[in-house]
Amino acid sequence: MDKTPAICHTCWNKDCSLLKHCNSEWIDFINSKKYAFYYKKGQQVIFERTPAAGLYFIYSGMIKIFKTGLNGRQQIVGFAKPGDILGHRGLGKELNPISASAISDSRLCYIDKQVFEELLDKNPTLTYNLLLYCADELYRSEILTRNMAQLSVREKVADALIRMLDIFKNGDEYSMEILLSRQEIADIAGTTKEQVSKNLTEFRKEAIIDMNGKSMRVVDIERLHRISGKNNE
């Protein structure tokens, strides 16, 4: 599906957070102003502290959003999947506050910040919905802050699995293809790769999850929720 020509009117993605709130006239405008970008797995899309130039809308693929800390350690603060927006954190700012990298081959639609601001100016519904989108991300982020501050490692790993399931699940609600290394899972959970390893084998021994190779199935989601302290709300 990555090969489809990028014509907004015929875009297969009805969840696009941009088009969803635009009428036919604006979709024409967007179509004439947008660019299609392709990123390979592992390629970085947004670089912290570089000029915030525009916004991205995920057409296909998976993006991880992270902040860099001391000695280059990363903290993954969220993901973006098809339909999601990237780069809106840079609105009203000179520089990008966060980084983002592709975790699978991805195709993104790009719009210059200036053009997007024109869209916002002319299209209050879009602005309002972006506000709701942002408020919801703030909500998730503040939960994450609390979890990082208060949970034990076992609890944080359980919480990370629940978050990952939400993003990576394929077909069956409780199965996923893990596209991340142990280190990256550690960067979600806020711990070390060794602790992730240890806790995952623990979970497997307790029949909470089931793994082979890169694929994982959550056997006992209720248990996982109980371990993470139901702290995902």
Next chain:
Amino acid sequence: MDKTPAICHTCWNKDCSLLKHCNSEWIDFINSKKYAFYYKKGQQVIFERTPAAGLYFIYSGMIKIFKTGLNGRQQIVGFAKPGDILGHRGLGKELNPISASAISDSRLCYIDKQVFEELLDKNPTLTYNLLLYCADELYRSEILTRNMAQLSVREKVADALIRMLDIFKNGDEYSMEILLSRQEIADIAGTTKEQVSKNLTEFRKEAIIDMNGKSMRVVDIERLHRISGKNNE
């Protein structure tokens, strides 16, 4: 100043995040629809998981914003001071995602959610600026998430002091009246009250801060920044 009648047109607070973006006509409308609420120090303003009924605009005083975790432990995720907005996290949601309490006697202007949504609908500039406000809070929150996940206790206490200075400073840039207990500072830093105590006396011995009673002066802000790893951006 808490005794001033609450007439929006003559409001002393030119930083009010609501009025700032409204013309005279809308200010009339707001004035006719708003309520003035008074809260005593310690009184809770917003309760997590109760219906999100409206928005508050801080007229005077100081509010702490926090999420509740396991066994009632709190994580303070931010503050609101005069001019700031409270309750916008509930936009697009049924229930309040966070709690908020007054940390000093406060006066708040309140507007029903429904009325506020009407304002947003009719006033795109307001919506746009609230979006920027929200994006900035998201930015701060994601930094906080990383800091909770990665910093040592000493670093987190230094970071908490810098945050507190931003809110509590009075007159001289580096002095503040601490309105919080050690437990509350711990709830900002993401540690225990004992650790806060220990690290504060350490900082005092190292001549980084100076304390007597409830007032604190940061002597060596540069050092404090270095300790926190300049991790506030």
Next chain:
DNA sequence: CGGGTCCTTGAGCCGGTTCAATGGTAGTGG
């Protein structure tokens, strides 16, 4: 003056990080 609450400080314990060694797996080139 007495009681309560908060702050400080020390001691001991536990969880989590760090370090290191081993095992697995995938990719590359002969």
Next chain:
DNA sequence: CCACTACCATTGAACCGGCTCAAGGACCCG
């Protein structure tokens, strides 16, 4: 097709930071 290499995952051992618990002190309020 196999062997070599390099990277990643797993597991164990040891160390250390931070939490818990407890006692003593300071301050405030009735």
